[in-house]
Amino acid sequence: MGKHRLEPMFNPQGVAVFGASERPGAVGTMVLTNLIEAGYTGAIVPVNPKHDTVQGLPCRPDLVHLDQPVDLAVIATPAESVPGILRQCGLAGVMSAVILSAGFGEGGGGTGNGKRLQRECLEIAQQFNIRLLGPNCLGIMRPGIGLNATFSHNQALPGNLALVSQSGALVTAVLDWAQSRGVGFSAIVSTGDAADLDFGDLLDYLALDPQTTGILLYIEGIRDARHFLTGLRAAARMKPVIVLKSARHAAGSRAAATHTGALIGGDDVFDAALTRAGVVRVERITQWFSAAQILASGLHLPGDQLLILTNGGGPGVMATDRAADLDVPLATLAPETIAALDQVLPPTWSHGNPVDIIGDATAERYADSVRLCLADPGVHMLIVMLTPQAMTDPTACARAVIEQAQKQTRPAKPVLVCWMGEGLVRAARDLFDAAGIPQFRSPETAVEALSYVLAHKRNQQVLMQTPGPLAPAAASDIEGARLILAAARSAGRRVLTTRESKAVLNAFHIPTTPTVLVRDADEAMLAAESLGFPVALKISAPALTHKTDVGGVRLNVRSVQTARQQVQEMLNTVRSAHPDVDIEGVTIERMAEVGHARELLIGVARDPVFGPVIAFGMGGVAVEVMRDRAMALPPLNAVLIDRLIQNTKAARMLGQFRDAPPVVAHGVERVLMRISELVCELPEVAAIDINPLLAGESGVIAVDARIELTERVSVLDRYAHLAIHPYPAHFVRSWTLDDGRTIMLRPIRPEDAEIEQQFVRGLSEETRYLRFMRVLDELSREMLVRFTQIDYDREMAFIALYTPPSGEEIEIGVTRYSLEPDGETAEFALVVADEWHGHGVGSHLLEALVDYARQRGVRELVGEVLLRNANMRKLCAGLGFTERLVGNDEDIVRISRRL
Incomplete structure (x- = not known):
């Protein structure tokens, strides 16, 4: 590198x-x-x-x-x-x-x-x-080499935390706090106005910095969302990142013209972005300091079960309440542990979690209790608290806790402490600081600190998951949808009619109710009779966003006479109340039948920083009152969609409850996947409202839809509107071999984890060694994630696939590049299954990689090849690569090609 x-x-x-x-x-x-x-x-x-x-x-x-x-x-x-x-x-x-x-x-x-x-x-x-x-800006510090290129009055201690802040004043406050607690830093950077270097660049460096094991960010605003998230995701895959952001209540992306826009604020979108990146966010400086203290201690969490040990009932209850607020589960003591505690504690101890060892607890009682609780396999972390009472020696108790915490075998369970008070516990706090045990002044902050580590662990689990294979899906009619959008724009409209909106959804295979537009009451009779009763009547006027609010909706109309009468009344009422609005007429739809329907909302809004954001939650006319919504940045996959749904109250309605059977399997998920595809492929779309989306045991269907267009569209980069580069589905190729077999070449995706593993397992020992330059039987989970969950903005991997008559895809070759830190050079690799050598698979893969790298602005592709790998060297030479020996190593040659 x-x-x-x-x-x-x-x-x-x-x-x-x-x-x-x-x-x-x-x-x-x-x-x-x-x-x-x-x-x-x-x-x-x-x-x-x-x-x-x-x-x-x-x-x-x-x-x-x-x-x-x-x-x-x-x-x-x-x-x-x-x-x-x-x-x-x-x-x-x-x-x-x-x-x-x-x-x-x-x-x-x-x-x-x-x-x-x-x-x-x-x-x-x-x-x-x-x-x-x-x-x-304030400048930069690198304490490990004595570099303090700032005008701060503080000197930082060497350590393993990196701090990047848009505020120089905040940096000086953090330094003052850190000095008093012995917390050190690997690097401290004040970005100032960030005319050149911004968070993305700095995170890219710190992700690879061996001196840095955790990163703290203070953010006031983001200038380049794509660059920021690319760097943030890269860093978060390698080390914990904790973010503090100001201006949490800025209006940001609010756009009250749609239900979705009314529900989304700029801070909500920022949260969605951080969740997608696998990092942890805090809301207050005190929480940030707590998180920093936890990071500095290098805690290892074997699980998420917390035990609270205290000599006072009140603080124990406070810690328990805060744990419940933050979804930190409390451990259940094993019967053996309770029996052992009975031998060393007074009979009046709590016999549960929190473990209240009573106000007169001695240092010996603390030592025995901590030792026994840490030995319980169901306890994964411990908060030990003390209130200074007349019969208590805070300093002696502190020594006892430190001794037991340090006696643990590695990896040790985390022990945090909260010695409440000031003067009487000052000496004990100094002992904890010297021993490297995180100490806090209140029960709530101690619990919060652990919650950040747990949140990081949970986010990492989502970030590092390998989703299962995607079910086969019909191709969307993207070009057809674009023609509909273009026609509306040519007519001078940025808001599509209901029929146009539903047509765009249909192009992406999102089920909708058939809609007929009528101009008057007589046409309404014919349309209603043709569709079949019951029907729904809705005013058609793009300028009127919320039809119900203007009396523009009638449901369950069951006869021709009623349809004629209500259409005429609706037209008269709306025209009278809104004489300046262009009213096309009334749309008539057959009432949707999905069985025990749940009303849901799926929407899209455009954030000025992060671009499109997808919202999901309960729908209906009271959507703004219920305010049940979760958000995610596109592109989505099955894992992200599941998390999006589970973060709402609506998730509980999708299963069986009372007499309602569960919603049709994966129906809502498929709609969200299609919406993600629509958002990625149609940069012209500024906002979408599907409300309600009816979901029941017999299907899912969009009853009402509204699509709004952007003012203008950039044609230079088809994905420039997205903060996260999506799967480049347009870069799919195929060719036919001389024997008639068809080979498909496409970018790799997270769902390919299983076939990637099978591919590596199927390689001969010699081929595996030539590719990885070491003995390797199969990919580790970390390698599998790294190879399949790629950032298409800075790396690429193409796989070649053959589908035999059995219909199951088989990976037969893969090539990949990863952008190096200089931003211009990319390191590449290539491997083809042994039985497919000599069929041109390697040439097709490498030509596709060169073409894509050139389009992305890569100036040079480089790679290292074993000297004995004659086939690889010959292939690369035929494609314009040159080679030279690597230093004094006579076994490896470096091959490269300028693009």
């Missing part, structure tokens, strides 16, 4: 400080002081034409004829001087810069001159391939 683009910033050989001085309070003074006092061992080069020396170091007027290695420039000069400094850095070969200066029109305000300066800085940086942090 190549060197990451941000390596010069995080691990520089030398640092130049522009604006270094000795003037008290000056930013340049503080930065240089911090570098010296932090013990940075690389070259420190003060740059200031007004001084010969600064703080005891030789000072240069510029970087011309630089004779020391400098990778990082820290700029603390007025904004007007920064472009010239960056040009100077570029000529001197400096690869990264931190711009501390303000005055660039930050925050969307400022002067036009500030924005111009920022654009000029970016142009110069791109010209010289310099990566910029800031402007208007």
